[in-house]
Amino acid sequence: MRDQPQQPTYNDDEIDLVELLQSLFRQKYLILAVACLITLGAAAYAFLATPHYKVQSVLRPVDRGSLDELNGTGVYELTPGEALSRAGAGLSSYENRLAFFRDNQALFGGLVTPGRSLEQAFEEFNRAAFTMLQVDPKKPNSLSEFVGISLTYPRGVEGVAVVNDLVTYVLEAERERIASDLKVLIANRLFSLEQKVEAARASYEASKEAQIAALLEADALQRAQLKDELQALRGELKTRRENRIKSLDEAIQIAESLGIEKPTTPSAMADAQRQGQVVRTEVNSREIPLYFMGSEALKAEREALSARRSDDFSEPRIAEIETELELLGNNRQVEILEKRQNEDLYLKDLAEWRQEAAQLKGIKFDTSGLKLVRLDQPALAPLAPIKPKKALVIGLGGVAGLMLGVFVALLRNLMRPRQAEES
Template structure:
């Protein structure tokens, strides 16, 4: 009765020695399972479709390669920007699809019945292409580059696909730059034409304004001179009429005094004296007009009454008539109106025409433009990247051994145990 607990304790324990001994007895089973799994893995490794990998790497060119483009003064591009343009073109789905459609012979191994070209390419594009770029987290000591990696199955000419796609994208980017350059040149020329047209309109408006201003100034000056002339003539007429009235009054006085000939107060007093007298006359004021005598006064009055124009009396009238004659024709207005080639008077026209001539003289051959430097070209791979036969077989062997041991353990667990001797 005392040995029962100890025996129960040993029944619950796993005897490792016995376990290894059991596995050793089933070594052929384990090896058979491992061999079978290894054969399956080997069959997969040798029969599965092999996949290969190629890549192409592009780096920035030196500035001299794109200097001709920048020298146009219209399109500015740095080497890094050119590299980024090409990188964006390589990652463009549109460019890849266009290349696929134009080179279907390179993808002959992908074509399957019942699937459209777009469906075939969509699956291939999603799993096969990988863009290579500088890690933004590890930029120290790394130069800029852009690459394209392609993993492809047998039946696809991966080398030609990568190299052809790179060349296709480069040609597409050159064509796009060429088109952009032409558009920029056309826009610049159109802008210059707009400036010239605007300058012409401004000049026409300025000329018309100048002519109107000159004519207005002439009209104002003419009106002022006419007013001055009219005022002067009225003044002269008034002065003449006043003179006639003064003469009439002087004639009456001269007649009443009996003065017919011009005389002086002294002469009148001398005629009434006898003897010889030496006389000195000093006059400090004007002698009255009637001393001129009635005959002279009547002669002057008749002349003034018969006068038809007083213009010759005032020199300013002749000056006014001269100025009015000059104002009858504005030569500056005539010259402005007779201008033929008015473009010659446009400001900045020579500069604009020079710029337009330079733009029209731009002859840029985009086919010779080197956008990137081909650092690594896609080459035929030496071996497939998958499946890795050696690794698959090693893994198959390892999995087979584990599976064989597992099967052996299951057999050991479910196998009926032999009864211990001495037990009833």
């Protein structure tokens, strides 16, 4: 018995690509309808969505000559790099941006809506809109330093004016800050000079008082020494006078005992002896004894010495001491020091300090014309929005629509066998 040829069997779960393509072709209008619908939706979004634009401004350092006048004051020093850094810090400052927003709300197209405060509206806008531009630290070979700011903004916001006016606002604020710092530095330097002058005056006063005290002390010491000398001399003269009186008393007694009333000499007494008068005397020294002056003269001298109230006239040194004491009563050097009127003339370095103070007071620097940075690129009106990109959105919408249409067609094709089996 011959074997019958075996018939090929087909699995219903296998996909026939030809039949599938034919099915998709039969549903081409459905696919096109879905694609057109999605494309129209994408086109509606592309043309109806709020467009967003982007502008930017770039600043670069100025040449050194632009800051020479400021640095020439000798009080404030600013390099082009520091000026650029300060401008960048001002642009990135939230405080500066918020202050600019408060002063120029008309430029921002009504960002403040009911239910939100001005600060809340600006916070949301600032976080999404502003971006700082600066040299990449990973690229040290950059041709030039720069700082900048870019703004991404929706239609209704005057982005070009916002960026340019913000740059102007920040630079003007930096100029005002420099002017304020300059005034503070000048005031501090002037105050420091005043303190130096006051310290010099105090030092001079202390030095003058010390000099006067030293002079008066020297005068007091000399006066005390002269008074001691005067007292010693007077005591010595008094002792001499008292000793003289004692000597006179003794001589008077001798003269009376010898009967000598009138002044005489030993030779005269010898002549009288030869004439019959017996007078015995012995002279042991070359000086004539005092009693030879006679009792009358001796008594007269004793009475005069006893009646004397002062012995100053007998010693010339006493007159000299009294003259010196009188001169010490008025120290002319002390009087001159005390009568000085303009004592500042005697202060060391005062002329130099006054010259420096005059130079500081003469600084009249106008910062309104100070060029801190060079505006390399101002913000210009953009030619087209950065989003939405209409061609890209419509193209992606068309592709997505075709894919969705094919997916719907495939889904319908898969659903038909099941519906046939159920029927």
